[in-house]
Amino acid sequence: MQDGARIEYDYSIAKLFTFATILFGIIGLTLGVVLAFQLAFPELNHLAGEYGTFSRLRPLHTNGVAFGFTLSGIFATWYYVGQRVLKVSLKESPFLLAIGKLHFIVYFITILLAVVTLFAGITTSKEYAELEWPLDILIVVFWVLWGIGIFGLIGIRRERTLYISIWYYIACFIAVAMLHLFNSLEVPTMLVSGYGSWIHSVSMYAGSNDALVQWWYGHNAVAFVFTTPIIAMIYYFLPKESGQNVYSYKLSILAFWGLMFVYLWAGGHHLVYSTVPDWMQTMGSVMSVVLILPSWGSAINMLLTMKGEWQQLQTNTLIKFMVLASTFYMLSTIEGPIQSIKSVNAIAHFTDWIPGHVHDGVLGWVVFMIMAALFHMAPRMYGREIYSKSLLDTQFWLQTTGIVLYFTSMWIAGITQGMMWRAYDEYGSLVYSFIDTVTVLHPYYTIRAVGGLLYLIGFFMFAYNMYKTATAGRVLDKEPVNASPVAA
């Protein structure tokens, strides 16, 4: 069955997750902009009592973007891509369709509860694993449901060989399951003692061990939420949209298995100069540098897919989104290893260069790729043309400007602060008090906030364009083969 058009795919679940992606994207990014402005203008902390302070909103922002926006995007694209590359429709299995719907419901409830509990200050304090134990269990439930969906669909596939994208989705599923289970091991205190709050728990690990497990998890949540599923997307959507074959199969294999083997080691770079054993810190540093190879392997494979077809950058805005995403992936995966080198880490750690690094990765790579994927899916899911090309182009440039303002200001802020912390005068005394190193950052914090605001405006354009595409785009008489149709 060579012609995908003959199978009638079911997009009901992909549409639900598309809605969730946009909703949580707006919430997560808006919170991010609020946080950025709070750092520049601290008075803004007091608009909503204890619920509006930076400290309460910060975990909401990270969870909103990582597990609200990004996971929704991963699930939306899975329920679209999975059927197509396995050549089987969800319609053929009422069971898998029901599991998929249940997956969405449990997922959505979990995220809503996450918002409520984090607002209330219920948190385990572990970064990107802040949710308390009842929510951890809900996460396991929807993750297992997704697993049934993945392997169920693979079980009834017509295409014998698993396409590259499927490898990466499976990697996301297996690795996140392992990381979440081990990092979230905790003992609910009420069950043991009979006193206190039922939602409170205490970590299974103490001190340095807890830190080790947390960063083994924390770094690799980046690997298996922000990296591998996004690579899955670009390996499907870039060849589809451009009509080009993936540049090299061998490079795909090398990059995939290399990434799987090396990525988990790199978590140690969060603990350089901490109290975990030296050899672990060194392994973390070294493996982070080795990680450049598989990361750039994938990125180069994507960019070379456009070989001989670069003129499409001028004609197709979605190609522009995807090429920019790959480029930012390369930037971010060279920046990370540089920060892992011990001497650089000594300056960069604890400074704004770190959020700068995270954000050029997430804004430039993850969000751009997910938006491009959803734009590609929209004409096929709704049978309509993308509503507006000018909106698409404006969004692209607005957001690109936003990212550049964000990461340049944070690089300068981070290195400035790192150098000021360690500055000594001629008599061997520290030159700056801590607050000196904070007030000097005000202009950079302001620039960052403006950059974030531009990006957010662009995201609203994306949301509006998607909404109009679904409701008012010109109806297509047949499914587009490659380039997605956009109204002039």
Added chain:
Amino acid sequence: MFHWFEQRPFFFSVLLFIFVAFAGIVEVIPDFAKQSRPTVGTKPYSLLELAGRHVYIKDSCNACHSQLIRPFKSETDRYGMYSLSGEYAYDRPFLWGSKRTGPDLMRVGNYRTTDWHENHMLEPASVVPGSIMPAYPHMFTNMADLDTAYAEAFTVKTVFNTPYDIDLDGDGKVDVELGDYETAIAKAKEEAKAIAADMKNQAVKDAVANGQVPQIVALIAYLNSLK
């Protein structure tokens, strides 16, 4: 060789799991027991301190303040002796943080007073001009959750053998007393009175006199214990 796996999803997933899990097995598991051995003099948190730690976590103080002093002269000059693994032996969870928007707090008990913390939490810029920290006035009116703190202390004592009610240093006295629920709560309230004595806020003093423990009192007890 990998091509074979691409047509066999089960074996593909098994191979993938081995690749992914390998690093964790080598990196995380060794030294696990050694890491958690306490340094001489490290004690578990008292009930009031634990309740304060919960306030610290609830308002995500760790989002902006680290508790990890790196072995650099610029850090030991600024904050004190660099961190040792065993000092964290009773920290569940660890609170090292990943970003210093404000200074490190690992040994803040050595150089800040109850009075300073009180002012700082109510109006940060009053003690540090230019501070961008939010104010936390709600900590003066919200009460600390001693019950949950007791639940946690009881749990770590029972499940992880955290040495409450034990003579750690061999001087014939129990170092950190927990006891049963009533004893523990009563003792925490006594400790709270000692903290409140150094505070100015009349409402807080009144509350403590009436047997209540505002969050600020517990939080200050915790911050004072960081040495």
